Amino acid sequence: MKRSKVIMVLSLLVIAISAFAWTNELSRISVDGNKFVNEEGETIVFKGLNIADPDRLVKEGQWKPKLFEELAGWGANIVRLPVHPGAWREWGSDDYLKLLDQGIEWAKAEGLYVIIDWHSIGNLRTDLYQADMYDTSMRETLRFWYTVSRRYADEPAVALYEVFNEPTTFNGQLGTLSWDQWSNMVMDIINVIRANSPDAIPLVGGFNWAYDLTPVSDNPIPAENIAYVAHPYPQKREKPWVEKWEKDFGFVAENYPLIATEIGYMYPEQKGAHIPCLGDEEYGNTITTYFEEKGISWVAWVFDPDWSPQLIKDWDYTPTRAGELFKEAM
Amino acid sequence: MKRSKVIMVLSLLVIAISAFAWTNELSRISVDGNKFVNEEGETIVFKGLNIADPDRLVKEGQWKPKLFEELAGWGANIVRLPVHPGAWREWGSDDYLKLLDQGIEWAKAEGLYVIIDWHSIGNLRTDLYQADMYDTSMRETLRFWYTVSRRYADEPAVALYEVFNEPTTFNGQLGTLSWDQWSNMVMDIINVIRANSPDAIPLVGGFNWAYDLTPVSDNPIPAENIAYVAHPYPQKREKPWVEKWEKDFGFVAENYPLIATEIGYMYPEQKGAHIPCLGDEEYGNTITTYFEEKGISWVAWVFDPDWSPQLIKDWDYTPTRAGELFKEAM
Amino acid sequence: MKRSKVIMVLSLLVIAISAFAWTNELSRISVDGNKFVNEEGETIVFKGLNIADPDRLVKEGQWKPKLFEELAGWGANIVRLPVHPGAWREWGSDDYLKLLDQGIEWAKAEGLYVIIDWHSIGNLRTDLYQADMYDTSMRETLRFWYTVSRRYADEPAVALYEVFNEPTTFNGQLGTLSWDQWSNMVMDIINVIRANSPDAIPLVGGFNWAYDLTPVSDNPIPAENIAYVAHPYPQKREKPWVEKWEKDFGFVAENYPLIATEIGYMYPEQKGAHIPCLGDEEYGNTITTYFEEKGISWVAWVFDPDWSPQLIKDWDYTPTRAGELFKEAM
């Protein structure tokens, strides 16, 4: 090989490696006041998509790089991975972590940040949950976060750790839970995450299935560098929505980064239609506009043709009406 | 068929259906001051019988309507079903609930109310129990009551829910348990029961194997519409008994419904004789008279020829001496 | 047989039985101020040796009376048995207790007292441990002590019960644990031990892997008749050591019996060398001299050729350099 040719080949190789490094290294996200910022100091507003539990996608034959390409193609800059406690136990932590490793690699290849979400619903204090698939315990929850935060401590793409999907007492049926009790449990989780992954940003939701953040005004979680979460589905409140959203959770965005890790709506005739998700484009437009004005991040639920409210109709990724709307808004 | 005959047949049918409905729908019990009352406002004093764990009766071939007919024949208006945590786990909740469903149907057919009793003995805080058969946990206990209270929310026959049979530290061998700690745990159980079965009446026992209710005078369980429990076996105290019973638990009957869900005695020569159950008719007469005067409900232990102290000698339901006495008193 | 011969034989038998009784009954140890004393009122300073988990010794074919003879031959008056929670579960309590029974008999035959040590490392409150072999729970810990303290209540040779080997948050990675929280958990353990084995002496270690007892000055564990523990390996602190040891744990010896249930050192080239155990004879001489002056008891770690820091090189019990030093000091 001639020398000039060698140089050219080497140059191309350097470019290729740089490009590879670029797609594979995302800028570390941190909290600055009420904003998410990257290492360059730029404010990042997340707009993205929920997918199903990786376990479920594997079983459906849909766990593949193509899925993440499509998410990026819609305009997402973040993907939320909901890890169901039952799936975590079924695979075992070693094997489930391999799934997460894969998903994170595929996400990074598309420039997508990742939220890891411990997808339980219920009362972590009384150990009662909304259904078997959400069954866990404080012991398992802390072990999950210990394991996950150690695994991804050096991976900036895993920017956000949603400590517990939806805290709820189900109108008392799952026993009582005070905000102080919840705050203490959240602090135990945050302390474990922080000690093992110092740069991670824990996400904290409130009661009423991660809708109600009103206690934050008087009793914020006593931790720095966290962000708050809301799941404001259409029927959590009657219209007009904006003033209620502002009072119920939106006010938090004045002082903390806020991310609605689940928003979505569906028509009553769609498969799996259920309260509080029934709605239409009025909801979709109102909430995306409200978030745009407030700089609130959001993640639409859910990029799946079976789990509702659906963003796609089939595994050709054909958007539903909600899918069209959120795709447009990203 | 002639018309008059048709009418007559139909009339009989109506009567039969009414009778059937009557035997199968018991009037809902509630708490009124220190009384149990039914929907008609009548004061109900319960006098009834404990049977063995349904699991045990199945294994002995004695789980059948005939058993409940006999209870009613003795004059009982209530039956207590002691559910051992180990039996609950062995059957699994789905199958054990079917047993309870059967028992409740058979009880209703005889006009008997039902107490469901979570039959553990020990210290729910330190998670130490008196023997393996009583082994449970707060997690399992709350799940049991969540499941059971949802199942029977609309069944007035299941009037009373005894949250935990006999709290005891076994003289400290099972660790310590303060009344405040116990009260908090009881409140967690009551809150779950109440949210899922709003009309249910939780029954709460005190320390010393459900004998000692003295802390209730200064620190009653902070819940409405509950009743208290005592298990005053003969040797809990030296004679003369009445003044001690009054001071140890009977005073509670001034302000709350009180039900002695276990009373009984046996002669030293009987099978399974043990302290604190050794006694004779003096005990039996004294306690039933005392309860009669105070309007305290009671449930004799136990309608079984093997489990002691026995009320029957055999599966022909031949009464023991204690059986004779309590049968007479009902 | 002639009569005089019979008498002589019988006399020898009496002597033999007396000797047997003597070797098999140790004088009960209790706490007197800051001393361990025996029934004769003599102050006892323990100097002894750790062996591996009996489970491990069984698997290595080294669980035998010869091992205990050797310990006594080195001059030990106490042996520490580290029971790993995983081994306890693997054998089941019934079979593991038989192992302990054997070890205690063999120890008594050599005049050795026994420390039973619940050999976990981690945070008992958050239920996170340093490695799988140390995994346990408060429930299991209390059950272990309930079972063990009942078993050996009447056995004076089992003098000391080390409630939890090494409490640590691993620099926060295992969550937080305040001294008050630790003290409350320790009190639950002590109360169970004390109620079932009234004469037992519980041993309590502090944070930083049982190194730091500074909280004891203001907040001693509120129990009588206990002793404190330290595990002062060489690299817990920079030289000069003595003033730091005095401040970190040694001051406790003014008011309570103190026993260093693990001390030891090894050279960097030895198998399994790790921080904080790297050291040499300067450490060995300094610490044994310090303990001698203060009357602090100690138990060297560990009489095993594989587990580090080793006191023996092989199963002929050939001493390592550390082994030589501690053998000499006993």
Ligand SMILES: [Mg+2]
């Ligand atoms: Mg949801």
Ligand SMILES: [Mg+2]
């Ligand atoms: Mg777009």
Ligand SMILES: [Mg+2]
């Ligand atoms: Mg009883």
Ligand SMILES: [Mg+2]
């Ligand atoms: Mg150690």
Ligand SMILES: [Mg+2]
């Ligand atoms: Mg020597």
